[in-house]
Amino acid sequence: MSESSPRVLAEPATDAAARELIAGLALRPWGQVAASVYESARLVADASWLPGHHQRIGFLLREQRPDGAWGPPEGYALVPTLSATDALLAVLADGLWSGADLIAPVARGLDALSGRLLTTHARALPDTPALDLIVPALVESLNDRLVRLDRVVADRLPRPPLTLPAGLGPDRLRAVRAAVAAGAALPAKLAHFYEVLDATPSDAGPTLTAVGASPAATAGWLTAAGPDVGPAAHAFLRELIRDGDGPVPCPTPITVFERAWVLSGLRRAGVAVDPPATVLRTLAAATGAEGVATGEGLPTDADTTSVTLDALARLGRPADPASLWAYETADGFCTWPGSEDGFSVTTNAHVLDAFGQYVNVRPGADARYHRAVERLSVVLPAHQLPEGPWQDRWHASPYYATSCCVLALAEFGRGGAAAEAVDRAARWVLENQRADGSWGRWGGTAEETAYALQVLLAAPTGAPRVDDAVARGHAYLHQPSGRPHPPLWYGKELYCPTAIVRATVLAACRLASVHLADADRSVVDCGYQATKTTT
Incomplete structure (x- = not known):
């Protein structure tokens, strides 16, 4: 499979949008998430x-x-x-x-x-x-x-x-x-749900900011603990409330999760990024022995650790992914060790990214790293649905899971099973484009259209039908809708991490415009729909 990165082109509108997006990561360190019902x-x-x-x-x-x-x-x-x-x-x-x-x-x-x-x-x-x-x-x-x-x-x-x-x-x-x-x-991740447990976290104290990365769990603790306890938690909630004018998001904070997904996705698409030092410092924690957590109040997990390692490698700061061995199981890699039911294909796709990056930089790495790449190149195709997509437990749309798996397999997969899986997924995406050029589970969305374009543009094919589908999908992303991005990510309810979704759309616009330019089509600069979308 190809291991080359997309070439970086000078596109003023998309580059400006990327700079604005990355600046926002430092300005809003708790993360950008839509209000939660x-x-x-x-x-x-x-x-x-x-x-x-x-x-x-x-x-x-x-x-x-x-x-x-x-x-x-x-x-x-x-x-x-x-x-x-x-x-x-x-x-x-x-x-x-x-x-x-x-x-x-x-x-x-x-x-x-x-x-x-x-x-x-x-x-x-x-x-x-x-x-x-x-x-x-x-x-x-x-x-x-x-x-x-x-x-x-x-x-x-x-x-x-x-x-x-x-x-x-x-x-x-x-x-x-x-x-x-x-x-x-109890498992640390249960702190995220303390508002329904009729108790308070045993480790809560005056310096605690957020219980379980959840405003509801934090408010539940403060209500039980009394008005004179938890000044940092009080300040956290009041800042969230001011920022949203009343309603609050969840999960929050998602500091590392947001920064890793944004930077990994943009850089993978060839978008030039220059994150502030404060942003890079939070990512560097993933090189520790236990990996990194989505945000304060949550346990470390393989998914966030893997994407963070991938982002660091794409930014020229590769690190040993040895922390991921703690998450290895008989079936692949789990999201949390010892406390997870089910199998996540997206977590395993991201683990493949992390190990693939490492063995590319250090081909003489221990054979165990190479075996992990080879193993995941078989594990992921084995979980592909017969029609061609993947479905996962962390996102409602099959386009997200399919994009994660295809991008990992296309760049780092080894063997015929990986290549065949990528091709089947691309055919499924082609067959499910909507009349207006979009893709989506319940209706066309910018986010899902971006994932579909990433799948098509990762598959090694130059069929005219692909060019037409990419052009129509690119045109859909170019049209500002004025509608908020719908919630599609799994939390207590579905939620929308708005900065991550913006980065996904921006990355797809870049990839599509490069493809169309290389196909000698007339291309307009993407403009980037998500910057004009209400969030």
Whole structure:
């Protein structure tokens, strides 16, 4: 497979957009993530004392869909709808907001839950993190609030006790709550969900900034700990609230995650980048023995460590990826050692990037590194779906997983299985382009179109049909839509890391314009749709 990097071309608009994007990494070190319905609703329900309470209520009312639910399509709406309905019920019970404004939205939310979302079998629900903790906790809270409502208000709402989806019970939630209450040492990543555990993190203290990289978990701790505890955490939440004018994002902070994905993606596409020293210093932590975490309050993980190592190598600072051996399993590489169910193809694709970069720079490296590259060159194709894409547990769109796997296999894959997998994926992408030139799971999006273009441009083919598809996809990205990027990344609910998505679109624009220029087509500078998109 080809190991060459795209040549860097002088394109003023894309280069200017890249410089602006990278400057923002240092100016907003906690990361840039769109507002979260789930997290904002938890603050409404459990931390009304925080500034911006009324703005968060208004945000929830604006974000409700016409069908009564909140959030993305399908089962992805369950968690945000539970959280928002529970929060509005809490406000209704407080009597500090006009009941006339809240009863109808609450009634529609309850109807959406009891009529559709909670009737879905657990097997059909998306595997978002801690769904088996969050859903039982919020169903319990909603039922408790409904029982305690004032009779006059309660008579105007549907009153069925909400039931859990078939196949999903409260046993794990009860066990985790009991363990936390007993002082047991739990996996560090559970701190991300402390708002549903009825406890506070044992390691919380006055210097703690964010509990589990989550505003809701942080607010839950502060509410339980009292007003005189956690000044750094108070400052963190107040800054987030000011930045978003009330609503809060999640996950936050995502400092290393954002910087690694942005810099790796831009440099891979040939975009000239010159990150500030402060940004590079945060990436250098990945060279340590345990790797690096997405952000403060989260455990180290193989995914963030791998992309960080890839970014450093592409910036001319290659480092030994020995920290990744801690994540090796019989099936490949896990995201967190000893505490993960399932297999992530994108984590393994990123691990292939990290090892591939290292053996390219040091071909005489220990044979174990070469064996890892050869092994992953077989493991990833084995997880490819029959039609040609990959699907993963960290992103709702198959275009993201397919792009991660194709880019790794095209650049570092060894053997016929890797080459065949790349070709099959490119054929699948060609067959699924929409009439307007876009790609997407539920509808055409700039983010998914960018992933599709990356797949086509990584595959070694010069077919005229590819040129036409690239031209149409490039034209779609060139058209400003004025719409926000939809949430597609897996968290407690789907979320949108806006800077990462902007970088993805910018990288695809660069790759497409280079391809079209090389094909002797008339090309307009990309302009970069994402800079004109509301976030």
